[in-house]
Amino acid sequence: MYRISKEYHFSSSHQLPHLPENHKCHHLHGHNYVAIVILESETLNEDGFVRDYHELDALKTYIDDKLDHKHLNDVLGDDCVTAEQIAKHLYDWAHARWPEVAAVQIKETPKTTAEYGGS
Secondary structure, three states, X not given: OEEEEEEEEEEEEEOOOOOOOOOXXXXXXEEEEEEEEEEEEOXXXXXXXXXXXXXXXXXXXXXXXXXXXXXXXXXXXXXXXXXXXXXXXXXXXXXXXXXXXXXXXXXXEOOEEEEEOOO
């Protein structure tokens, strides 16, 4: 199996108001997120790629336009926006365009990662 990945950076705010008030994520806060899209294929295309990285530029545009410097609760229309939900949102968006997308990882901090991959 061939696997490639590409990384994107964005900064956004969110809050998890359903958590107890003494939980730091209950309050409005932000992260410098890293999104990593992972593509895989059993075969390579005629150019020797799983997919040309240049074709993934649409994901950067989407992230820059819709997520970067935005309040994610408003963007995703949910009071509970977690890294897991952001990973699924980006997976759904990317997989609809590129069937080789196997998973999306979201890093909220250098030490924490959430991942969503289709079945």
